[in-house]
Amino acid sequence: MHKGRDDLISPEEAEKGVEIVSKICRVDKEKIHYPTVECNGPSISEYKFDYFPPSLLHTDFKYEIKFINCKFGSWEDFNLYNTSNNFLVFVNCEFDYICLNNDLVTDNTFKLNNKLYFFGCKFNGDIDIGKANINGEIKFNGCIFKNVFYFNVKEYLSSIKIKNCIFYKSFYMLGSFKNEASFDNSIFKDYVYFNECEFEKTASFYGVRFEKAANFSACYFKEPKAVNLINVDIDKLDFKSVEKYIEDNYQDKSYKGEIKRIKDKKEKFKIQNEHQLRYAKNLKDSFRVIKDVLITQNNKLEAQEWHKLELYAKEKELEIQLSKNKNDNLKKESKNQVYNPKDYEKFNYSRLKALKSKLMPLIFYSLLPMAHTLFLPFYLFCTIFIIIKIITKILIKISKLFYYFYISFRPLEWNKFIIFWKVKFNHCIKKLMTFGRKMLDFTLWFDCILLQVYRNTSNHHTNFLKILNFTILMISSYAIFSLLFLNNMDFILSFDPMTIAAMNYIVLLMLLIIFISLTRQLYQHGAILLFLICGLFIISIASFLSPIYIPAFYFLIYFVGILISYLLFICKIKLFVFISRLFAYICLIGVVILKPQLINPFVGIFSSDKLYESKFEKRLNDLNTSAIINLAKLSQKDFNFTKEYINISFTELNSAKALIIANKEKLKEILSKVYDDKYESGYKKVLNELENNTSNVKNIIEKIDNKNNNSVVSAQLNQFLKLNFTQEVDFLHGIKRNFSISEKLSPEQMALFDQKDSQDKLKNILSLLNFKVSFEEILKIIKQDENMQGVIKSTSILYSIILLLCIFSLQKTARKNSIVPS
Numbered sequence: 001m002h003k004g005r006d007d008l009i010s011p012e013e014a015e016k017g018v019e020i021v022s023k024i025c026r027v028d029k030e031k032i033h034y035p036t037v038e039c040n041g042p043s044i045s046e047y048k049f050d051y052f053p054p055s056l057l058h059t060d061f062k063y064e065i066k067f068i069n070c071k072f073g074s075w076e077d078f079n080l081y082n083t084s085n086n087f088l089v090f091v092n093c094e095f096d097y098i099c100l101n102n103d104l105v106t107d108n109t110f111k112l113n114n115k116l117y118f119f120g121c122k123f124n125g126d127i128d129i130g131k132a133n134i135n136g137e138i139k140f141n142g143c144i145f146k147n148v149f150y151f152n153v154k155e156y157l158s159s160i161k162i163k164n165c166i167f168y169k170s171f172y173m174l175g176s177f178k179n180e181a182s183f184d185n186s187i188f189k190d191y192v193y194f195n196e197c198e199f200e201k202t203a204s205f206y207g208v209r210f211e212k213a214a215n216f217s218a219c220y221f222k223e224p225k226a227v228n229l230i231n232v233d234i235d236k237l238d239f240k241s242v243e244k245y246i247e248d249n250y251q252d253k254s255y256k257g258e259i260k261r262i263k264d265k266k267e268k269f270k271i272q273n274e275h276q277l278r279y280a281k282n283l284k285d286s287f288r289v290i291k292d293v294l295i296t297q298n299n300k301l302e303a304q305e306w307h308k309l310e311l312y313a314k315e316k317e318l319e320i321q322l323s324k325n326k327n328d329n330l331k332k333e334s335k336n337q338v339y340n341p342k343d344y345e346k347f348n349y350s351r352l353k354a355l356k357s358k359l360m361p362l363i364f365y366s367l368l369p370m371a372h373t374l375f376l377p378f379y380l381f382c383t384i385f386i387i388i389k390i391i392t393k394i395l396i397k398i399s400k401l402f403y404y405f406y407i408s409f410r411p412l413e414w415n416k417f418i419i420f421w422k423v424k425f426n427h428c429i430k431k432l433m434t435f436g437r438k439m440l441d442f443t444l445w446f447d448c449i450l451l452q453v454y455r456n457t458s459n460h461h462t463n464f465l466k467i468l469n470f471t472i473l474m475i476s477s478y479a480i481f482s483l484l485f486l487n488n489m490d491f492i493l494s495f496d497p498m499t500i501a502a503m504n505y506i507v508l509l510m511l512l513i514i515f516i517s518l519t520r521q522l523y524q525h526g527a528i529l530l531f532l533i534c535g536l537f538i539i540s541i542a543s544f545l546s547p548i549y550i551p552a553f554y555f556l557i558y559f560v561g562i563l564i565s566y567l568l569f570i571c572k573i574k575l576f577v578f579i580s581r582l583f584a585y586i587c588l589i590g591v592v593i594l595k596p597q598l599i600n601p602f603v604g605i606f607s608s609d610k611l612y613e614s615k616f617e618k619r620l621n622d623l624n625t626s627a628i629i630n631l632a633k634l635s636q637k638d639f640n641f642t643k644e645y646i647n648i649s650f651t652e653l654n655s656a657k658a659l660i661i662a663n664k665e666k667l668k669e670i671l672s673k674v675y676d677d678k679y680e681s682g683y684k685k686v687l688n689e690l691e692n693n694t695s696n697v698k699n700i701i702e703k704i705d706n707k708n709n710n711s712v713v714s715a716q717l718n719q720f721l722k723l724n725f726t727q728e729v730d731f732l733h734g735i736k737r738n739f740s741i742s743e744k745l746s747p748e749q750m751a752l753f754d755q756k757d758s759q760d761k762l763k764n765i766l767s768l769l770n771f772k773v774s775f776e777e778i779l780k781i782i783k784q785d786e787n788m789q790g791v792i793k794s795t796s797i798l799y800s801i802i803l804l805l806c807i808f809s810l811q812k813t814a815r816k817n818s819i820v821p822s
Helices: 011-025 054-058 239-249 253-259 265-296 300-322 327-334 349-409 414-458 464-484 486-493 497-517 521-543 546-569 574-594 615-620 625-635 650-662 664-674 680-692 694-707 713-721 731-739 747-754 756-816
Strands: 043-045 048-051 064-068 071-079 087-091 094-102 110-112 115-119 127-134 138-141 149-156 160-163 171-177 192-199
Touching (some): 054 071, 239 265, 414 464, 414 546, 464 574, 625 664, 680 694, 680 713
Parallel strands (some): 043 064, 071 094, 094 127, 115 138, 127 149, 138 160
């Protein structure tokens, strides 16, 4: 009986122990096993207890008491002081509920001195141990917890070991660990809370799996190097788990207490926002604590995973700070509402008003492109109306200001005067500060968008393959844009500026609808901001800066292409993801074979000719010698054209071509000015008069001016005499150009048209009309080349920024993953 163990109790002590256990547990002695080599004390097997005998914790034993395959109902013990120093072992037992707490009246802290071992046990209900100091070792090994595990202990003076256990519900561990704490190879399927723990010695989380967010926010590790975080599994933690944690936890007791008596929805949302923000910050600090421990241990590879989670929490924190509008909150609540027929007996007109306020701006902006020819006048009318409204408000403010001066001077007391204006000044300062706080929201919005982009493209520089796929998609997107749009410039140029402006608005409207249809308010702010800025920009360039409306249109199309590519990249539908990735890789192979220069992010900015072959230079090679010489003269503002064939050397011909190419901009200005459709018919009449009857030129010009009302040909011809062919792009000129407004010449200026030198000069310049058939095509090609270069440079700037960011992310991700040494 004693072989193999020298510490077995005597038969007398064993008999006495069996009697005590039989009496306390109310179990027949025949069902109690005597001590053996395996158990140095009484043991009970295969027995069902209605409740655990609480006095067993307060009975002194010099030996262990073992329960095997037993089932217990409730185990409740409300202690006033301390428990005994005995040793209880439970093997493959089942518990419905355990509660070891103080007496709940005196609020004292009792001492749990028992040594408790649980092996392979199942806990169907809650475990609640609170208001205690644990002096005896507690061990759980291979146990299953189906409900909440709650340890609210002041001090763990002995070690606690929880190994190979599975927790299906929340796990709460509070208190100060003075000795070893081990949670090795345990699985936590619900939330874990270590946020109020202090670990003074070893804390082991070896092989632990967290399937939901763990809270270590206020956790303290006295010896960071004594923390074992090897093989901790957090693969299931992502941005959604961060959102879920905040959603499930922010409605705590504090929140319910604050919101209980509040009826105002805005105030309720404000409180909700504050509590969500608090939990987002706590979760961010939780991930930071573990990250700092791993950095202290020089485990940077694992630390970056926790840093990624920290950035997830930071992004959610910014989202909560931005969500000042209560609409999203109300939408979420409406999903859980139950149908009630009484709610529909009366029609709710407030909903109709809300719908009207949302739809009216969309209808207004969607109807803008339909105006087409009346587009600019309509816009100017709206602008004038807004300006008048602003001026009216300013006048009201000024009148109020004078009134304030009047009432402040009325008392004729200096002290009252100072107090009055001091109050007004402070009021203005408060308004400015409020405006500044609102402007800060845009900074938060951009920070949040940046975090979101990094999360979706590279998991905050932790997923090399993901950022590589995104980089390939961006290169392919630019290649597709170049193929589809840059090669169809003729088609785009066939439309007038107003039509292109209308097309821009249609594209913007589609984007706005897509973004607003998304659930996140974050996108809606950006969509509205983008729509307003781009809308004003489109109207401006189409109305007053028409030379650059084509590059602006292409830039917008490319920007839309980037957004669509990004949305496809983050799409959760696997079929779309597969198709987009496959298409991107095929395009990349095509780029590498056909145009590898596209991979260079700066190629389009500094050398656009590598992406586009100039049609102007190609057309020059097809012209005859006379046309080349005339174009060379024209580029130098020499209008003595040659009509017959000229035989010159090959070197001289190349020099003439080089001169034309170098002065291409001047050539475009001259041809654009002379071949202006608005004045061309008048120019032809003047040229006809110059060739037949020079004495009547002035009268003809005045007659043309009077007939065409505001379209004053004389002003244009006066500029020709000064050899001024520059294209003005200022705002005032844009208005004059669109509304055919010009200033008439003085009599002294009109007299110039009767002078022979002026008539000869004018005749030579207007003789360009005789070359219109050949030179108009040259003008069209020059404009197309200019537009193409502008498009390539403007889109290349955006492309280069995106590609540089992708390259930076690739490099950073590779270094973090030890692909590239740091």
